[in-house]
Amino acid sequence: MGLNKNIIFVLLVLITFNLYGQGLEIDTRQVAEIPVDTVQLHSPKKAAIYSAILPGLGQAYNKKYWKIPLIYAGFGTIGYFIGWNNGFYSTYKKANSDLTDGDPESKSYLDIQASKYYDLENPTDSINFKTGLSKQSDYYRRNRDLLIISLVGFYGLNIIDASVDAHLFDFDISEDLTLNWQPAVKTFENQLVYGINCTFKF
Numbered sequence: 001m002g003l004n005k006n007i008i009f010v011l012l013v014l015i016t017f018n019l020y021g022q023g024l025e026i027d028t029r030q031v032a033e034i035p036v037d038t039v040q041l042h043s044p045k046k047a048a049i050y051s052a053i054l055p056g057l058g059q060a061y062n063k064k065y066w067k068i069p070l071i072y073a074g075f076g077t078i079g080y081f082i083g084w085n086n087g088f089y090s091t092y093k094k095a096n097s098d099l100t101d102g103d104p105e106s107k108s109y110l111d112i113q114a115s116k117y118y119d120l121e122n123p124t125d126s127i128n129f130k131t132g133l134s135k136q137s138d139y140y141r142r143n144r145d146l147l148i149i150s151l152v153g154f155y156g157l158n159i160i161d162a163s164v165d166a167h168l169f170d171f172d173i174s175e176d177l178t179l180n181w182q183p184a185v186k187t188f189e190n191q192l193v194y195g196i197n198c199t200f201k202f
Contacts, residue, residue, distance in 0.1 A: 042062075042166050042169040042170060043166060044163045044164075044166035044167045045163075046061065046166070047061050047062055047162040047163055047165065047166035048159050048160075048162055048163040048166075050162065051158050051159045051161075051162035051163075052159050055071050055072070055075065055155060055158045056068040056071045056072065056158070058158070058159065058161075058162025058163070058165075058166070059071065059158075059161070059162055059165070061162070061166070062162060062165040062166055062169055064165055067161070071158055074154050075151070075154065075155075078147055078150055078151045078154060079151065081143075081147050082144055082147045082148060082151065085140045085141075085143040085144040085147065086140070086144045088136070088140040089137055089140035089141045089144055091108075091111075091112075092112070092133050092134075092136040092137035092140065093137045093141075094108050095108050095109035095111070095112050095133050096109070096130060096133040096134055096137055099120075099126070099129070099130055099133065100130065109129075109133065112133070114129070114132060115129065
């Protein structure tokens with residue numbers, strides 16, 4: 001009878017430990033899963049995608065609203081000079097074409113200010129004027145193309161800026177980031193050692 005009681009007691013203890021172990025395992029797993037589901041991270045990838053879709057949107061996502069007017073001012077300025085150079089390029093290109101097409105009705109080259117300084121009936125002046133038109137056309141075309149490349153670069157810079165800002169979004173720049181130093185006396189091998197104690201607080 002006493003043996004049966006001992007066996008029952010041992011079984012109860014083993015069952016209790018088993019249930020307790022299972023309970024701990026479930027609780028540990030639940031605790032480990034909570035931070036993964038609840039922590040909200042500021043995503044650099046999301047900021048970059050937003051700025052790629054609409055420039056300035058990534059900056060708004062990063063709460064850097066003051067950058068949005070600067071971005072659109074940059075796009076507006078570059079766009080204006082693209083149009084300005086393209087206008088002169090078209091004017092000089094058409095003037096050069098009209099000068100050489102042999103059509104007496106097409107005289108847009110006379111609208112060019114420099115045409116007043118050339119006698120276009122003179123073959124030498126005509127060639128020089130034509131060379132000048134060609135050079136001016138190439139000049140404004142090159143400027144326009146460089147500005148288009150700059151526009152693409154500025155667009156890429158807008159995306160990079162949003163991504164970098166998102167990476168640094170949670171970076172602590174509060175006043176608690178301090179480095180304090182003060183004189184200190186330490187004991188080393190039964191001797192006093194004088195030095196400086198530096199404390200970095202973050």
